[in-house]
Amino acid sequence: MTLSLQLFLATGGILWLTGLYGLWRNSDPIRRIISLNIMGSGVFLVMVTLARRETSTDPVLHALVVTGLVVAVSATAFALRLAVASQQEKR
C-alpha cells in the first residue's frame, strides 16, 4: 500500500472520529445530523480508497459506496424532516 493511500485511509478514519465527537458533544438535532454525515463521509472515503489498492479498481466497493450514499441521503432527509417537526412542537 502506497503512502498516499495510507493518507486517504487515515483521513477517512479521522473524519469518522470527528463525526463521532460531534455527535457526542452536540445536542442540537441539525448539528448531530451533520456529524452523522461527516461520519458517513469518512466510511465512504475508506471504501473508495480500499477500492484503489490494486491496479484495477474494485467495482464491488464502488457499488457499495453508491448504495451507502443512497441510504445516507434518504436517511438524512427523513432525519431533517423529523428535526423540523420536533422543533415546531416546542414553539
Add this chain to the structure above:
Amino acid sequence: MNAALVSMVVPFFAAMLVLMWRPRQQSWLVIVASIVSLLAAVMALLSVIDSGPQSLNLGGWESPLAIRFQLMPVNALLIVTTAVIHLIVVCFAASSHHCQPIKQAFWPLALLLHGSLVALWLSMDLFNWYVTLELLGLAAVALVTLAGQKALRAALDYLLLSLFASLTYLLGVVMLYGQYGTLDIALLATLTEADRVTQTALLLISAGLMLKAALWPLHLWLPAAHSSAPTPVSALLSALVVKAPLFILWLLWSRVAPSELAVPMGFWLALLGGGALLIGGWSACRTPHLKTLVAYSTVAQLGYGLLALGLLLHWQLNDLQAALWLFVVAHAMAKTSMFLAAGEIQAATGKKRLNSLRGMTLTMPVALFAFAVAGGSLIGLPPSGGFIAKWLLIQPMLIEPAYWPWALLVIIATLLSAAYVFRVVSQGFRQSSVSATASEHGKSAQWLALLPAILVWLMALFSEPLLQLMDVFSA
C-alpha cells in the same frame, strides 16, 4: 426457498399496493397479505425440515460477488414467528378502537417492516444486512412517529442512534472486506484469522449491533422509543425489531469469528447479558409507568439472549443455540401479548401510571389475564416456552460447579422478573375508588392480546419437534 421468498415479497408488494392504490378496505388487504405470508413461511419451514438448508444466489451471480440468501431451520422458525406476530398485530390494529387515527400510515409501514425483517433473516451477506438494517430502522422510526407530536423527540433520538450504529457497523464491514475481499458469511468463515484488524472490525460491528439491539449498557434509547410508540408498534418493535441485530451478532461470532477471538468475547457478552438482566429488571421494578415497565422488561429479557450467546461462545457449547432461539421466539410472543394488553388498558383508562390499573380485574379481565399469562412465560413458569428456554440455558450451568455463579444470576433475574410482573397484576386486584363496570369496549382486541400468550404456553407442547429442529441445525 421459493416459499420463503413469497413470504418476503408479499408484504413488500402489499405495502406498495396500499400506498399507491389506497383501496377503501385497506385492513382486509393487509390481513390477507399477512395470512399469505404466514402460509408461505410455514411451507418454507416444512421444506427445510424435509430437505435441509437451501441457498440461493440472487440474480444468478457466482460465489464471491453474489448476494446469498440461505434458508436454515433457525431463520425459517424466525420467519414463521415474524409472520405470526405480524398477523396478530395487524388484526389487533384493525379491531382496536384507539388505533383508528393511526391506521392510514400504519398499514404500509407495518408491511414494509415485515418484508425487511424477512429479508434480513434470509440474507447471509454483511452488506445486505446493512441495507436491511437501514430499511428496518427507517420503517421502525416512521412507525414511532405515528404516536403524534409527543413522540417526535424520541423518534428523532432513535433515528440518530440507529444511523450512528449503522455507520459503526459499516466501518467494521468495510475493514473485513478490505482484509478478506468478500462479504459472504460462509466464505468469510473459512478465511478469517485472529489478527488485530479482524478483531477491531468485529468489535466495531458488534458495538453497532448492540446499540441497535438495545443490549445493556447501550439500551438507554429503548424505553423512551418503545413506550412512546402507538401500541401495535411497541409490540412489533419489542417483539421483533430488536431481535434482528441479535441474529447477525450470533452468526458473526459463532461462524465468522475465529475461536481465539470468540472465546474471550463470549465471556464479556455473557457479563453484559447479566448486567442487562439485573439492571433492566431493577428498572422495571422501579418505574411508575406501565408501558415503560414493559419496555424495561424487554431490556432485561434481551439479557437472556445475550447471556445464552455469550456462554455459547465462551464454552463452545452448541446446545445453547436452542436456548438462545427458543428465548427469542418465546419472548417475541410473550412481549407482543404484554404490550397489546398494556396498551389496551392504557387506552381504556387514559392514564400512563401503574396505579391506574386498580380494579382492572373487574373492568378488563381479559387484558389483565393476557398480561399475567405472558408474564408467566417471561418469568419462566413451567410449562411455557420461556420455561423450556430457561431450562436449556441453566442445564449446562448446573453440571459444572465452576458455572454455578451464572446459575445464581439467572435465578436472581427470574425473581426480578416475577417481581415486576406481580407488581402489575397485584395492582389489578386492588379495589378501585371509582365504581367499576365491565365494559364491552374493545373485547376482541383484548382477546387478540391474549392469543400470543396462549401460543407461548402451547410451545411447551411442541417442545420436542422444536428441539429436534434446533438439533438438525447444530449438527
